Amino acid sequence: MSITVKNTTAQTGRVTLFGELQDGTFAAKVMAETQVPYGHYWKNEIDKVMVYIEPDEEQLEAILAALNDRRLLFDNLQNYGGATGGTSEIPV
Secondary structure, eight states, X not given: OEEEEEXXXXXXXXXXXXXXXXXXXXXEXXXXXXGOOSSOSXXXXXXXXXXXXXXXXXXXXXXXXXXXXXXXXXXXXXXXXXXXXXXXEEEO
């Protein structure tokens, strides 16, 4: 199954920050691109990636569930999204 998620546009400048945490789970936060920190966002973060998508709450929950269930690989997240609009099909 996949979901269709809106990509970011230059006008909105919003991105989704995904984090891989030390306990083996994943977290995410939709925010303005200018709010993405250079350092850690989550205290127990191992790694993070910024993806140019703007999921709604339900879509974000589905993406996080797929990450936590290992149906979607964290390393593949940056294969999705774009800063010029349109949509991305994300397998969840």
